[in-house]
Amino acid sequence: MRVIAAVFGEENFLWPYCKENATVATLNRVEAQRLWEARDKEGYIQDGMKQKTVRGVLATRQVASTWYGLMTTVSDTSGDVWIHKEDDRIWWTTSKADPAYYIRDVVEPVGAKRRVVVCHKPCDPWKNVGLKGQPLLWHTLHPKAKDFLTTQSTLRPLGAENAAYALALIAGDPLDWWHSQTEWKQKFDAARTKQAEVTYVVGQAKAAYKMAYEVMPEKRMADTAFKTGQFSNGQKVDRTMKNKDVLFPDRTTLSNYITALLEMQENYCALTGLRMDYAEDGGDPELYCSLDRIDSDGHYAEGNLQVVCRFANRWKGAGDDVSFKRLIDVIRNDSVVE
Incomplete structure (x- = not known):
């Protein structure tokens, strides 16, 4: 059931x-x-x-x-x-x-x-x-x-x-x-704190607070994508990096795209299915949102991006998306399905 x-x-x-x-x-x-x-x-x-x-x-x-x-x-x-x-x-x-x-x-x-x-x-x-x-x-x-x-x-x-x-x-x-579980207590305390803050603002200020809170995580990811793209175009630092072009006209467009991804994924990690945390929630840092390229050899482009937990992005690295998901399923099911 x-x-x-x-x-x-x-x-x-x-x-x-x-x-x-x-x-x-x-x-x-x-x-x-x-x-x-x-x-x-x-x-x-x-x-x-x-x-x-x-x-x-x-x-x-x-x-x-x-x-x-x-x-x-x-x-x-x-x-x-x-x-x-x-x-x-x-x-x-x-x-x-x-x-x-x-x-x-x-x-x-x-x-x-x-x-x-x-x-x-x-x-x-x-x-x-x-x-x-x-x-x-x-x-x-x-x-x-x-x-x-x-x-x-x-x-x-x-x-x-x-x-x-x-x-x-x-x-x-x-x-x-x-x-009584720690994660539930933290969520309750965070929600209570936010409610206390919101009661002090009204009208447009309240709406601005809500919008700012909702867009902060994905705007940070947009900045990270641009910095990664700008500093990894074949330059030699300690090693030669892959070309990672950002195929969006500006940060606002990319940020809006990430917002849509978060809404489409309902804040669940695209790789593990775990619920992601925002840094502003005081949640688990390993579950914070992280922008991932589905094809690690591809660019920051529409159709090649997904939002994942920070630890999943780190574990996947430059690996293959399908293979990583298979391994997650192996861990989850404790068996390899032929």
Whole structure:
């Protein structure tokens, strides 16, 4: 059994249908659905890499591969717990073994208004109370739980520890063990400190504080990329460095691109899947955001960048992206999959 945090379509436009008809859902562009139904994963990925995300960024191979898996996850789900946030309410359900059904040639009412195929998988009626009748309210959650019980993209399966927390929350069981962990305490203290600071500012000052806080990490990474590019173009320092041209017109454009990557990745490391920290959060320095080139021999260019944990970037070094991910999976699973 998996626990999956989900939203349903751009701007969540599928949610009213899902709630009323007891389904979980996802969608594909009509052209992409044909490739998915043919199980042509490589064709699907190549097609996906020509498309832009809702943030206006060309999809990377990893993102296109993730899109391919979304339809499979929804169509095959059975006995999984799904969680959805609507305003201050937390809704949950369990998927059924009933077959999925498809609504074809739907025009999205938002965004690019694409022609899409929507997959609906039956589930139990959605509930916004726990198994003991307790209300499930967003504002009562621990700050760290808010990090993983919602998603900005389509869906995200939770890791084992976070999934256990979500199930305990639904069951109405004690959550003290999680809340007593050092990482959870640090997150709580950091959130409380920020809230205290924000209460002293109003109006435009409050908005400026929020925007400045959100953009500081990626602007720092943009500066690092430019410095790396400027000082490693074949110059001999102690050794000859690779050419690392920055193929963005200016720092603002690069910074905006990194912002879009962070939003698309939802602050999860593209290599390890770990939640990344910002230096301003007082988190773990090894989990701070770091800008990585997918192809280490390539340039700082659109489609060749991802945001990863600092330690993962250091460990990967000039290595191959696919090989590094395979080794991470070996460590995670403690076995090599042939």
